[in-house]
Amino acid sequence: MSHPHALPAPSLLLAHRRRGLALAGFFLLLLLGGAGVSDPYTANLLIIALLFAGLAQSWNLLGGFCGQISLGHALYFGLGAYLTTLARLDHIPTLAALPAAALVGGAAAVLIGLPVFRLTGHHYAIATLVIAEAVYLLFLNWDWVGAASGLFVSYQGESWLDLSFRTSKFPYLLAMLLYAGGITALAWALSAARLGYDWRAVRDDPAAAASLGVGVHQVKLLAALLSGAGTALGGGLYAAYVNYVDPDSVMASRLSIEIALPAVMGGVGTLWGPLIGAAVEVPVSEFSRSYMGGSGQGFDLMVYGGLIMAIALFRPEGLASLLAGLRRRGRTA
Amino acid sequence: MRWRPGGRVRFFAALVLSGFLLAQSMAARAADAPDIPIGAVFPLTGNGSEVGLDAKAALETEAEIINTPHPPIPMLLGAGGGLPHLGGAKVRLIFADSQNDPQKARAEAERLITQEHVVAIIGSYTSATAATISQVADRYEIPYISSDNSSPSLSARGLKWFFRTSPHDVMFTQAMFDFFDWIGKKTGRPPKSLALIYEDSIFGADSSRVQKEMAAAAHLPIVADIRYRANSPSLSAEAERLRAAHADVLMPSSYTNDAILLMRAMHELGYQPPAIMAQDAGFVQKAFLDAVGPLAEGVMSRSAFALDAVAARPAIPAVNQRYRARSGKDLNDLTGRELTALQVLADAIDRAGSTDHEKLRAALRATDIDGKQTIMPWQGVRFDETGQNVEATPVIQQVIGGAYVTVFPPEVATHAPLWHVGE
Numbered sequence: 190m191s192h193p194h195a196l197p198a199p200s201l202l203l204a205h206r207r208r209g210l211a212l213a214g215f216f217l218l219l220l221l222g223g224a225g226v227s228d229p230y231t232a233n234l235l236i237i238a239l240l241f242a243g244l245a246q247s248w249n250l251l252g253g254f255c256g257q258i259s260l261g262h263a264l265y266f267g268l269g270a271y272l273t274t275l276a277r278l279d280h281i282p283t284l285a286a287l288p289a290a291a292l293v294g295g296a297a298a299v300l301i302g303l304p305v306f307r308l309t310g311h312h313y314a315i316a317t318l319v320i321a322e323a324v325y326l327l328f329l330n331w332d333w334v335g336a337a338s339g340l341f342v343s344y345q346g347e348s349w350l351d352l353s354f355r356t357s358k359f360p361y362l363l364a365m366l367l368y369a370g371g372i373t374a375l376a377w378a379l380s381a382a383r384l385g386y387d388w389r390a391v392r393d394d395p396a397a398a399a400s401l402g403v404g405v406h407q408v409k410l411l412a413a414l415l416s417g418a419g420t421a422l423g424g425g426l427y428a429a430y431v432n433y434v435d436p437d438s439v440m441a442s443r444l445s446i447e448i449a450l451p452a453v454m455g456g457v458g459t460l461w462g463p464l465i466g467a468a469v470e471v472p473v474s475e476f477s478r479s480y481m482g483g484s485g486q487g488f489d490l491m492v493y494g495g496l497i498m499a500i501a502l503f504r505p506e507g508l509a510s511l512l513a514g515l516r517r518r519g520r521t522a
Numbered sequence: 523m524r525w526r527p528g529g530r531v532r533f534f535a536a537l538v539l540s541g542f543l544l545a546q547s548m549a550a551r552a553a554d555a556p557d558i559p560i561g562a563v564f565p566l567t568g569n570g571s572e573v574g575l576d577a578k579a580a581l582e583t584e585a586e587i588i589n590t591p592h593p594p595i596p597m598l599l600g601a602g603g604g605l606p607h608l609g610g611a612k613v614r615l616i617f618a619d620s621q622n623d624p625q626k627a628r629a630e631a632e633r634l635i636t637q638e639h640v641v642a643i644i645g646s647y648t649s650a651t652a653a654t655i656s657q658v659a660d661r662y663e664i665p666y667i668s669s670d671n672s673s674p675s676l677s678a679r680g681l682k683w684f685f686r687t688s689p690h691d692v693m694f695t696q697a698m699f700d701f702f703d704w705i706g707k708k709t710g711r712p713p714k715s716l717a718l719i720y721e722d723s724i725f726g727a728d729s730s731r732v733q734k735e736m737a738a739a740a741h742l743p744i745v746a747d748i749r750y751r752a753n754s755p756s757l758s759a760e761a762e763r764l765r766a767a768h769a770d771v772l773m774p775s776s777y778t779n780d781a782i783l784l785m786r787a788m789h790e791l792g793y794q795p796p797a798i799m800a801q802d803a804g805f806v807q808k809a810f811l812d813a814v815g816p817l818a819e820g821v822m823s824r825s826a827f828a829l830d831a832v833a834a835r836p837a838i839p840a841v842n843q844r845y846r847a848r849s850g851k852d853l854n855d856l857t858g859r860e861l862t863a864l865q866v867l868a869d870a871i872d873r874a875g876s877t878d879h880e881k882l883r884a885a886l887r888a889t890d891i892d893g894k895q896t897i898m899p900w901q902g903v904r905f906d907e908t909g910q911n912v913e914a915t916p917v918i919q920q921v922i923g924g925a926y927v928t929v930f931p932p933e934v935a936t937h938a939p940l941w942h943v944g945e
Contacts, residue, residue, distance in 0.1 A: 228636065229632050229633075229636045230629075230632065230633045230636060230637055233629050233633075237625075237629070330722075336727070337723070338649065338650075338673060339624075339650055339653065341657075341675075343657075343680065343681075344660070355661050356661050356662060427625070431624060431625050431628055431654060432654070432657055433624050433650070433654045433657070435624065435650050437650065438624045438625060438650065475629070478567075478619050478621065478626065478630075479618070479619075479629075479630065479633055
């Protein structure tokens with residue numbers, strides 16, 4: 190009988206390394222491709238897609254690997270965005286504010302997890318939704334953070350320390366690439382580490398995991414910590430990029446769904462899922478709005494909604510399963 | 523009648539030839555004076571899309587008035603046939619959908635500037651989207667014309683390429699206090715006390731804050747200061763407090779449902795304030811007038827637009843008729859402002875005689891339009907150093923005979939106000 194925490198078999202280790210190489214190659218290709226993009230519209234598309242890839246990967250740590258579905262990630266995103274904005278308004282360098290934002294987001298996720306992880310199944314999802322909505326209402330009425338009018342950071346000149354650039358997009362592209370790549374690397378490393386196995390054990394059967402000596406509550410909290418921190422970091426980067434935050438754009442419940450959606454569309458609990466999901470979802474949403482939204486007839490939303498329904502119907506396990514299917518077919522052929 | 527084969531050939535030959543000639547002449551004209559692309563960012567889908575689609579119709583109406591030949595309309599650029607100083611060049615509107623999201627508004631503004639090469643952007647209904655669009659416009663040094671964003675903070679950010687034709691919230695409330703001052707002198711019965719009632723939202727908070735500041739400056743005591751939960755099931759307790767305070771003027775900031783509820787609750791108590799001065803919103807909606815009927819008689823509100831001021835602004839009937847043909851609605855407070863924003867921008871482009879951005883900004887800075895040359899009841903259009911139109915003077919309207927008519931300022935008023943304070 191094998192111990193649950195024993196090292197994986199050599200063939201599994203090899204597969205893990207291969208996956209890591211493929212992911213690294215993917216981000217390297219993006220870097221090379223991104224360096225050649227001079228058109229701001231395409232650059233913006235890449236930036237937003239990478240942001241949502243990183244956010245969805247963060248959500249995936251908790252919702253995918255550990256199986257704790259959160260519908261309140263807008264809260265961590267918003268906290269990161271607000272903290273970064275407030276720091277920038279106080280002339281604290283953005284690069285110093287981002288780690289603090291991640292810390293606050295992680296702490297918030299742990300604070301919420303402490304009582305709420307006692308709940309199971311849908312109860313956790315509903316609790317996160319309600320708490321995020323309550324904080325959203327708080328920010329909507331809190332004058333110190335600009336209430337419903339939001340906070341605006343005016344342009345103070347180009348600076349890497351502040352991640353502030355007049356019209357240049359490449360620095361933001363680089364930042365988002367590091368962000369999405371970093372979170373993915375973390376997910377990759379953990380997926381073969383003891384914590385990753387613990388998460389999957391908790392997801393599949395908490396009672397069985399506990400009987401094998403997994404500290405269920407602790408590993409859930411660790412997942413929440415990393416997931417909340419990653420999401421808040423994304424919120425901070427968003428604030429540096431857009432220079433304006435208000436509760437509706439960084440804390441509304443709609444955003445919680447938008448953070449989870451790429452992971453759900455691409456494949457929950459897989460490394461490639463959030464990346465593929467964001468690569469499909471963001472361009473479809475952006476192109477349809479830009480080239481059909483001007484008519485004002487809602488075609489863009491119909492196309493977007495139709496795509497999501499088609500994936501849900503024909504690929505309920507996510508787009509990443511297409512890749513796996515191809516690979517299987519290649520092997521049998 | 524039967525077609526003869528030869529006739530058919532001749533007919534098609536003529537058709538092809540005339541089509542060819544038409545295309546030739548159009549191409550020649552286009553080469554003379556290229557179209558001038560102007561961006562417009564509004565919420566065209568999702569939340570706020572009804573307002574955005576009305577804005578689209580309003581801007582298209584004004585573009586049609588500027589571009590096409592038609593009987594002259596008595597206003598600036600009302601002659602039609604394009605921009606005279608640019609060889610009859612036409613303005614071409616390019617709409618983009620913000621979905622009422624600041625990030626998406628930002629991306630669309632950038633796309634309009636870098637891909638469509640627009641010379642200016644008009645927008646955007648909500649102040650949140652204006653905050654990001656105006657920032658992008660400033661970085662690319664392209665003018666942003668705020669047609670309908672009313673948050674005062676937008677023009678206080680030191681942006682060099684921000685121009686707001688519309689009045690902002692402080693100017694709207696200022697008009698109410700200007701009216702109190704004027705009517706007091708005119709009748710000898712000035713208001714001596716105010717009561718405020720406002721919903722617990724950003725709208726209510728902002729509105730009441732400015733009202734309190736201006737009341738203090740005018741030495742008018744506020745005898746009731748009531749904040750209530752928006753969309754309450756009942757406002758009876760609030761109405762009772764208002765009756766007890768018995769102020770000369772009641773100043774409510776409420777949306778439609780609460781406005782109806784408040785009027786009915788006061789009526790049930792047999793209480794009628796001597797005067798009601800509303801902050802637009804619910805009190806000017808058709809649904810409100812329909813629901814409370816005769817109870818609305820005498821209610822006043824501020825507005826940026828006066829549809830009835832046709833004697834002072836003779837262009838209104840022709841413009842409104844064209845807008846009606848497009849949208850099936852009359853021009854209102856928002857669409858009137860949006861339409862005028864394009865008129866002001868087109869005038870600046872025409873005077874600049876060029877689409878060069880620095881020349882266009884200089885022309886916008888030098889804008890000096892008499893209110894009579896627009897459909898708005900304003901004194902005119904002239905920008906201060908922050909880009910705010912300082913002559914966008916709002917009007918006070920009053921329900922007389924079941925509909926809103928303009929009672930102040932006297933230059934554009936169509937009716938004498940009903941004033942029962944101090945009687």
